[in-house]
Amino acid sequence: MTPLSEFIFLSVLGSIFTLIVSTPWRPWLMKRLSQHTIPSFNLFKEFTRSGIVFSDSTNTHNSTGALNKQKLDAIHDLSDCHEVASSFSTLVQQDGAGCWPPRSNHNEKTWPACLQAYKDIYHEMAPLLPAENASLDDNINERRIFEFRTRFVQLLSQKVDLAEVQRLLQAADAGRWDVFPRDAYNGFYCCVAWCRHAYRWASIPVVRLAQLEKSIALPMELVTPWNSMQSHFGLDSESGNNMSNLVLNFNPAGGYALKINTGLSTLIQSSEEEFARIFQEVEVLGVPIYCSIVESIVAYARGDKESCLEHVRDIKGQLRPLLSSYYDRVHDAKIARSVWLSRVQGFYAWGVGPQNNINGEWEKFDGLSGNQVLLFQALDAFLGLEAYLPRLIQERNVPHLQRRFCKVVKKHAFRGQLADEGVDGKIKKEFEDIVKRLRVFRSAHRTRAKVYLTQPAPERLPMTAGKSLLKEDMDQSLLFLDQFMVGRLQQTV
Numbered sequence: 054m055t056p057l058s059e060f061i062f063l064s065v066l067g068s069i070f071t072l073i074v075s076t077p078w079r080p081w082l083m084k085r086l087s088q089h090t091i092p093s094f095n096l097f098k099e100f101t102r103s104g105i106v107f108s109d110s111t112n113t114h115n116s117t118g119a120l121n122k123q124k125l126d127a128i129h130d131l132s133d134c135h136e137v138a139s140s141f142s143t144l145v146q147q148d149g150a151g152c153w154p155p156r157s158n159h160n161e162k163t164w165p166a167c168l169q170a171y172k173d174i175y176h177e178m179a180p181l182l183p184a185e186n187a188s189l190d191d192n193i194n195e196r197r198i199f200e201f202r203t204r205f206v207q208l209l210s211q212k213v214d215l216a217e218v219q220r221l222l223q224a225a226d227a228g229r230w231d232v233f234p235r236d237a238y239n240g241f242y243c244c245v246a247w248c249r250h251a252y253r254w255a256s257i258p259v260v261r262l263a264q265l266e267k268s269i270a271l272p273m274e275l276v277t278p279w280n281s282m283q284s285h286f287g288l289d290s291e292s293g294n295n296m297s298n299l300v301l302n303f304n305p306a307g308g309y310a311l312k313i314n315t316g317l318s319t320l321i322q323s324s325e326e327e328f329a330r331i332f333q334e335v336e337v338l339g340v341p342i343y344c345s346i347v348e349s350i351v352a353y354a355r356g357d358k359e360s361c362l363e364h365v366r367d368i369k370g371q372l373r374p375l376l377s378s379y380y381d382r383v384h385d386a387k388i389a390r391s392v393w394l395s396r397v398q399g400f401y402a403w404g405v406g407p408q409n410n411i412n413g414e415w416e417k418f419d420g421l422s423g424n425q426v427l428l429f430q431a432l433d434a435f436l437g438l439e440a441y442l443p444r445l446i447q448e449r450n451v452p453h454l455q456r457r458f459c460k461v462v463k464k465h466a467f468r469g470q471l472a473d474e475g476v477d478g479k480i481k482k483e484f485e486d487i488v489k490r491l492r493v494f495r496s497a498h499r500t501r502a503k504v505y506l507t508q509p510a511p512e513r514l515p516m517t518a519g520k521s522l523l524k525e526d527m528d529q530s531l532l533f534l535d536q537f538m539v540g541r542l543q544q545t546v
């Protein structure tokens with residue numbers, strides 16, 4: 054197949070696949086398809102399996118949790134043998150608070166006392182954030198935003214002892230994790246990120262008036278801890294990121310913690326939670342993949358190609374349930390198209406920044422995007438692909454220890470050294486299958502993203518969370534976004 058025909062084939066495949074997953078006739082279609090053993094249909098079957106029950110997230114969490122712990126311990130034991138094992142283990146021990154996905158403590162009663170005020174303020178402000186109906190009137194929105202921010206400032210100045218918070222953060226910087234445990238640090242990081250995004254938008258759905266703001270003066274109670282924690286994670290963005298706002302927004306039992314749409318309909322609340330849950334679950338199901346990446350690299354370095362082959366084969370197998378987390382959720386029945394753009398996505402955007410002292414231009418920070426997910430970055434590095442995100446954007450949004458892990462994986466990636474014959478040839482074939490699965494994901498993602506981004510949202514201008522304000526015209530904006538997705542698809546070889 055020529056690259057062009059393969060590209061067209063994959064695009065059509067992605068669209069058909071999306072159709073199958075989101076159609077109400079899915080069970081009937083799947084039954085029909087399974088009666089035919091046409092190879093390409095097996096591919097659909099593989100990705101659209103309805104056998105895995107992800108909606109019972111607590112069960113998934115508990116059963117995979119114990120297995121993941123064993124795997125993480127095994128990698129920890131390899132730390133002295135290879136830098137790829139030690140870089141992953143360091144990530145887990147430090148940012149993960151000894152676990153992966155990172156342990157995030159949302160039980161404020163167990164937090165250091167001076168931080169509990171932030172959670173009290175969350176409880177007070179959260180119900181004021183969502184508007185039942187978004188207004189198209191700038192004057193009404195201006196008042197709403199002003200009132201929300203004024204109340205926020207009042208509560209912060211009344212309840213937060215900033216000097217005490219600073220002392221605690223300094224203790225953490227000095228390695229005093231006994232007074233500020235890492236899981237509480239993660240939960241607090243998530244809480245401050247939530248507060249900052251809530252203050253930034255002051256109203257959900259996000260409205261045009263707030264989108265057009267160029268910079269925003271956040272209260273010191275939200276600036277001081279944020280700067281300190283961003284520096285701890287090696288990040289320099291004013292906005293939250295995939296870790297702070299999504300992955301860390303689940304407690305250790307798998308419960309969704311801080312909400313955007315408190316008090317609104319079940320449809321809105323469940324769409325919000327299902328969306329967030331993908332990012333957490335990708336990291337739960339990603340653990341065996343990270344471990345197999347590490348183990349395959351170690352085995353290859355030792356010249357044990359047979360066991361290297363097994364580990365690469367495992368990655369291929371594990372990718373299937375992991376991608377199902379995306380396929381089984383990103384459709385209308387789980388994440389309603391009618392609500393996602395207005396009620397969910399806007400909160401995760403940012404789109405403001407400080408004025409640059411040198412040339413007076415505004416430096417704008419983007420918000421969160423799936424492009425910050427560790428799993429895809431680690432896989433790309435393992436396959437020997439160039440990173441999707443430029444260095445500057447990585448340094449803003451991808452924690453330092455995650456960047457370092459990907460860098461070490463890339464350094465030791467061995468795909469390019471494999472011969473065509475023998476065990477090498479078999480490993481190569483497994484790599485090709487991994488690439489195929491990623492290509493199907495990227496193709497399906499391109500189709501599905503477009504459907505969600507083109508829903509009506511008259512209260513706002515075209516914007517994605519990861520790329521901020523776009524062109525005024527939605528068609529042009531989509532063309533701009535499509536370039537990224539098509540480009541990545543073409544690079545995935």
Ligand code: HEM
Nearest residue numbers: 331335422423424429441495502505506519534537538541
């Ligand atoms: C309906 C929800 C979503 C929409 C509308 C959407 C949209 C987009 C867009 C427009 C891009 C390209 C521009 C950019 O880099 O920011 C992108 C990239 C990306 N998205 Fe999403 N996204 C959604 C959900 C997700 C989810 C749930 C994941 C994975 C867990 C994900 C993973 C990625 C990745 C890995 C990239 C980087 C390009 C690549 O590696 O193929 N996205 N997304």
